[in-house]
Amino acid sequence: MKFTWFNLMPWPYLADDFREQNRSIWVDIPNKLYDPEKGHFLYNRYMDQLEWAETLGYDAIGVNEHHQNGYGLMPSPNLIAAGLARRTSKAAICVMGNSIALYNPPIRVAEEFAMLDVISGGRLIAGFPVGTPMDTNFCYGQIPALTRDKYAEAHELIMRAWKETEIFAFDGKYNQLRYVNCWPKPVQKPHPPIYIPGGGSIETWDFCIENDYNYSYLSFTGYKRGKELMDGYWEQVAKSGKDESPYRGAFAQTICVGETDAEAEQLYAEHLKYFYNRCLHVYPGFADPPGYRTIKTLKHGALSALSEDALSKFPTLTWKDLIDGRYVIGGSPETVVQQMEELIKGLHVGHVFCLLHVGNMPDEKTRHSTKLFAEKVMPKLRNMWPEWKDDERWWIHPMKDRAQPGVSR
């Protein structure tokens, strides 16, 4: 098993009545709510936490990209990752990821990811999300119906730029480049492991399977609700005739560990409430612009989306609702181990993105939960896939001999 310590980097200073006063935390959140001086301490605190997670034995530390978002302060995850690359030495640096349809030209992603891979000595995991409609369409103005086409072209360009050893001309629909010549190139050959974060688009499954990319299901609704979707993915894997290595799949899970079940509730309930009530307050008009999802995906999921609007329940969910409904895995180490086993086996995943910082959780509680998970939970889950223990296809391959920051040679 692999565990990534992931931080969404939420803004923890949203007022109690944020929900009543604002229609959305994303896209049109009032920017006057942002205080750069508080932001200074916050970035540094969050980066400290990520760096510290490495020392506890997390396999990777993870960052992601969001724009104009009150629960995600990283429009450029690459900047954070560059800082982490210098201050860590072992952990994979998982950038989940760069929304490649947004970069003009996307060769920029090939270059920046290559830089991160080189600086870190081959520790980059490269995520290529299509991007949420909030980020991609509403914040960055991409035409919904053409977003996937543009993504596909960006993907082709980046992969060719990494793999090809000769300069080539790229005559794309969205990008015309006379001299594609990726400089620098990544350390990992032919390229860093590629992860595709998915919501529920079924086309993404085939794309991952064909290319042998990891499919990472990122949601805030927990592993019970994730099961149907992951089952669909594994069915598709089976149909393709490829092996069913659990490392083909990953899942993001919010986790809160206390010494006891009662302590967990007492320490973390308010921060879960902050996250589910305030941070997930996204205006529904931004969630599904026509054209973003394909008709095939709509037909697959339209009815369930209309009949059960999970989002509308978020604001009122209590600790008990969140735990009983398995939106969140929370409790004593024993409780968490048992539920994590259920998650790992149930979803058949070899990699979990552990969301151990939640909402407005202060540093010491974040570290408490993070440490308990590392010391009392992770060791018990390490060998859940003994038959796949040597499968390194979705893992980093760093240089053996690497530079030490601060020690020139």
Place this chain on the structure above:
Amino acid sequence: MNARTITTKRGCKVRVLEAGSGKPLVFFHGAGGLFPENPFLDALAKKYHVFAPELPGYGESSGDELLEDMLDFTLHGWDVVTALGVERPHLVGHSMGGMIAAEMAAVAPNDVAKLVLVAPAGLWIAEQPIPDLYALLPHEYPKYLFHDPAAGLALLTGGLDFSNLEVLAEFYIANSRRMAMAGKILFPIPNRRLSKRLYRVQAETLLVWGASDTLIVPAYAERWQQSIAGARLVQINEAGHMVPYEQPEVFVSAVSGFLG
């Protein structure tokens, strides 16, 4: 009206409603598509040979993937006219259809008899931003589209029962398909630099606007008049953006008065 399907040279399959005889008139619908009932087209067909093609992505028309940008949409408009076998038609376009008709008249100024633009999209006034259709929830449409939102809702849905989830899902999917297509020329801002080309329009032009249009407010009519020399404006009371549906009689009389 009769319906038939034509195939353009590009390969789009286009369903066309057709009725009447006389001078050809091609109507280009807005982003919402044709409604189940389009009484203003029936009325125009008493005097003209009316054609109302549905854009690919709408109803039974297909080939949406063949049209990606404004030039594709514009040339598609002419491809349809060619496939219909008519010459120098009147072009009447509503909202997004007005944007397309104006582009058609700009690229082929000699091929248009007269041009009628009904609350056309295609221009952008920074001080009067058009609401973001793509961030509206479907139940919010009526208040932006109609002078009388309650009556408008019935026109929009054609009496479908939205408490039936299957009906709702079907509507949702069809609406997504239509608006996905429209987004290629309307998202995120419905401005594909048409203003640079409007000087080329030679056809006599009529602008028709609903006085209570809150989607593309009447201030836009003025901008259009400044952009097309000699364009006339008829403003219709008790009508919003969907003026041909809300005031079909006044609308038809204004249009036929202009076309002759």
